Amino acid sequence: MAKQFAVVGGGWAGFSAALELARAGHRVTVYEAARTLGGRARRVEVDGRVLDNGQHILLGAYRETLRMMRLAGVDLDAAILKLPLQMRYPPGDAGMDFVAPRLPAPLHVGVALLRARGLARDDKLALARFSTTARWMGWQLNNDCSVAELLERFEQTPRLAQLMWRPLCLAALNTPLERASAQVFLAVLRDSLGARRAASDMLLPRTDLSALFPEAACAWLRRNGHQVHLGAKVGALQPDTGQPEGQAPGLPAAGAARWLVQAGGAALGGSERAAFDGVVLACAPAAAAALLQPLEAAAPLARQLEAFDYEAITTCYLQYAPGTRLPTPFYALLDDPASQRWGQFVFDRGQLDAAQDGLFAVVISAAGAAAALAQDELAAAVGRQLAADLAMPALAQAAWSRVITEKRATFACTPALDRPDNATALDGLVLAGDYTKGDYPATLEMAVRSGQQAARLLSAPARRARA
CATH class of the missing domain: 3.90.660.20 (Protoporphyrinogen oxidase, mitochondrial; domain 2)
Known part of the structure; x- marks a missing residue:
């Protein structure tokens, strides 16, 4: 049976949730407070130039991101430049030149290591030792620690740490080695260096980040009869208050929509109050915390979101x-x-x-x-x-x-960080965002996976939508 769902937030997590819900046969309404889609990975216009709010690299390991882009109708060959795994410094610089050939894994890394310029024998042996030991451990730690501590345990050379591990950690976790989670770093390496060769490919967007997925997903939703409101800020979420007599307060009325969404903006002609069977809260943690704070059962979750560094x-x-x-x-x-x-x-x-x-x-x-x-x-x-x-x-x-x-x-992706589940204490209200619980750091892939999981929690089987 088709249901009505609201998605609060028009970023990568929000549109992944919306697309999955729509393809499961449900009706979806997306509310985005900004005028540009994409959240923290979006297009900006400056002095007549179209830029991104930040340059991104995707990985071949981002299988769910690539799958969602295909479902939204994105031509990946046109939208992305695919390069083999590499860590290249300018010629003549005091760096290195490490480029993986297009050979089956793990041979591609081994050959790249043998050919690498700028690394001494001890550096190459240290990298091989790291890869072998991490595979043997199943890319898992009994107790999380910092990446710096992990590199010390694995006897990585200072030069290799400077030229390879530090830039990879910063690019993936956006957290310095001394404070970054070793377990999350290992998960990224497991699904790239430790997987099939194509998983380690580095993918550079040729188009702006809004066009790369969110706008394509928006167009797909609208073509299929769903609603996307830009410049529409959600100000409040409320459980349906039409309970029959004797039903516990704060719970949805039997047979009624579970959630009321209060939103305002020019796109809505002022403001509206609409009823939905469930809500995906896919905005930034601080914005999500502000919406959750008035809901008594969600107050602990709101405090958890406010505590992020x-x-x-x-x-x-x-x-x-x-x-x-x-x-x-x-x-x-x-x-x-x-x-x-x-x-x-x-x-x-x-x-x-x-x-x-x-x-x-x-x-x-x-x-x-x-x-x-x-x-x-x-x-x-x-x-x-x-x-x-x-x-x-x-x-x-x-x-x-x-x-x-x-x-x-x-x-800040620190060791043993307590990240919230997608499910909340309130039935029919779920979270989606790169900050939710998962193997990955705050990447586009983590955002997409979180949106998919949020959709699975809400969605019951219904007729499949046709593109």
């Missing part, structure tokens, strides 16, 4: 003359904040989208210190770093720059 991600966009290119779509960079070297990865956007010729995106994860600088100061420092590392003096002077910082880009 966060890490920032900064992306510095630098526009150079047309034709300015890197030898490869992206490089890792050696950062050293004490020397005003902030960049950790640089992406040549022109190799992903011809309309962005000459545009470079430099990413700084766990960016609290960098984000405290004035934007012009940070952009100038990043330009000088690129000019030195790439031996291209002209990069020190960009024609245009913009620094975008997502201050609460991800939760």
Whole structure:
């Protein structure tokens, strides 16, 4: 029997939940407070330029993200540049060059290790030892610890930690080695380095993050008769109060819709109060906590969400003359904040989208210190770093720059962090978001999996929707 469900939040988790519910035959209404879809992975427009609020790398291991994109009608070949696993530093830099060939796993990593430039024999032996030991352990720890402690246990060399493990940890967990969860890091490595060869591929979006999935999912929903409201902020959630006499207060009335959603915005013509059989709360933790706080049974969950610590991600966009290119779509960079070297990865956007010729995106994860600088100061420092590392003096002077910082880009992924379940203490109300309980850190794949799980909790079998 088809039911009516509301999804609060138009990000990757929210649209994954909405798509799954709709495909199960239910009716879905999505409320998104912003005018742009995508949540913390979205398009922004600055000075007439279409950018992302942060540069992303997906992995071939993100099977559910890729599956949902296909279901929404995204042409993956056109939307994504697929590269083999690599950790490449600029030529002449004090880094390394590690590129996996397209061979079956785990042979691809072994050959990449043998061919890697910039690593000494001890470094290569340490990496092989890490991979072998982690496989033997089933990529599991009896007790979680920091990634720094894990690397010490596995006798990783300082150079390998600096050139391989630290940038991978920052890119995946957005948390410094000293505070990052080793178990979550191992889960990411298990499903990429430790899985089939294609799972380790690095996938670079050619289109903006809103178009990559949320807008395609929105279009699919609307074509199939569902509703998506932009600029519609949900102000309150209430259990149905029409209980028959004698029924416990706060529980839904028999045969009635379980939840009332109060929302307002121009898209709704002011405000509306609509009834639904269930609600997926797919907004950021702080926003979810504010909606949960008035609900007595959900107060402990609200406090748990309010207790999260966060890490920032900064992306510095630098526009150079047309034709300015890197030898490869992206490089890792050696950062050293004490020397005003902030960049950790640089992406040549022109190799992903011809309309962005000459545009470079430099990413700084766990960016609290960098984000405290004035934007012009940070952009100038990043330009000088690129000019030195790439031996291209002209990069020190960009024609245009913009620094975008997502201050609460991800939760701080610390050891043994207590993350909430998708299910809540209230029947018919579930959570979806990259912060919920799961193997992965705050990534697009974790957001998508969380949305799918939220949909499974709400959904009963009904007729399948046809695209």
